[in-house]
Amino acid sequence: MAQGVRTMSEIVLFKNIQKNGPELFPAGAAAIPACGYDDYVKNGGYQGARKALKMAPLEVQQVVKDSGLRGRGGAGFPTGMKWSFVPMDFKGQKYLICNCDEMEPGTFKDRALVYGDPHQLIESMIIAAYAMQMTQGFIFIRCEYRKGARILEQAAAEALNHGWLGKNIQSSGFDFHLDVHLSAGRYICGEETALLNSLEGKRANPRSKPPFPQVYGFLGSPTIVNNVETLCNLPHILARGAQWHKSLGLNGNAGTKIMGASGRVKNPGLWELPLGTPMREVLNEHAGGPSRGKSFKTVIPGGLSTPMMTPDQFDTPLDFDSVAKAGSRLGTACLIAFDEDDCMVAATANIMKFYMRESCGFCTPCREGIPWIYETVKAIAEGKGEEGDLAVLDDMARHIFHTFCAFAPGAQGPLLSAITTFRHEFEFLIQKSQCHTAGGAS
Ligand SMILES: Cc1cc2nc3c(=O)[nH]c(=O)nc-3n(C[C@H](O)[C@H](O)[C@H](O)COP(=O)(O)O)c2cc1C
Incomplete structure (x- = not known):
């Protein structure tokens, strides 16, 4: 795409990716050298926050609403609307939390933003915190991103030195303290209410909603949990305006x-x-x-x-x-x-194994149902399936996912579509005890 259209990745990230070649992240390495404070500022960094601090907090919220930004954590909820549920007249401590749990298989986008351009995330959090008058922030980061956590801590120290964090930032009268929290690690910790329990030192079970975190979140106080990528849009929206952001998408989409x-x-x-x-x-x-x-x-x-x-x-x-x-x-x-050579029965068994291992066990249908589904799909993949297995799987897939959080419905998506779209592969394996694909059910 045209150079001028990049937003989140334009400041430094893509330059570094180009410098380091096409392999973005060799396992375990921070392949992209993090951008330091001076580079970030030289490339236009902190202009969005500078602008925001001169506006009224509700004006900043309005710009974000007008930009059409929707949450990038998965659900696509409008960010400005979510922020507007935070009571502005609340007198106690309010919290801003950046969700960098990113344990979704196949997903590594937040990692790129954190490892490549940590100041962009810090600037983003300053803008969000100011808009909702939250003076304490946390970046909740998965433990496998240990290096990312160190990069963020280093950038936060630089930001503090340059008056962008701490008390009275840039002489605006606004205080913002930011801490990086390394998660002990579980997929469920990315679910926002389980994340809050985890951050409070409790077992990471989901909480019932309502009450929503916007009014009753971390330690019972109003809290916003936003995804890394959602937040990283903010400096650009503030610097270039809501209409600019709206114009970036295709077919009426924003950004x-x-x-x-x-x-x-x-x-x-x-x-x-x-x-x-x-x-x-x-x-x-x-x-x-x-x-x-x-x-x-x-x-x-x-x-x-x-x-x-x-x-x-x-x-x-x-x-x-x-x-x-x-x-x-x-x-x-x-x-x-x-x-075409992938066996979708074996793939489904592998997928269900992930959900079985990661279920927090809080809701019975998820705790008991997913292992049962895994064992059934695995048996079919191994050529040990029985007549009637598919009918039972159909029933389980449709009815078992009545649970507190969206973890089990998340498992339901690939499962239900696999047994519907690739039913013939399941049937073939049950009838012939072998996979019909060239790759086999390995
Ligand atoms: C099992 C599960 C795991 C999740 N993991 C993440 C995650 O790693 N990062 C994330 O931003 N959102 C994750 N979410 C979504 C969060 O609950 C929440 O909706 C999101 O952080 C809100 O941010 P947004 O409004 O900026 O999209 C997860 C949800 C579920 C059900």
């Missing part, structure tokens, strides 16, 4: 989205693209098409917790409403691709 691809693609990676970019463009132009000379069989669009989509749906624009209309969810827009 850009960091989209990703992994699995059976030639060039796995991340690209900042207009919201509404067709899935086919991401798969073929940016990710280079299928990796082993085969055709794509299916794509899970939003990390793992979204229903599978088939090649006849690849023209779907990657935006919240279009993907929902196509029967799936945009989620994190980090696509996981499968090709």
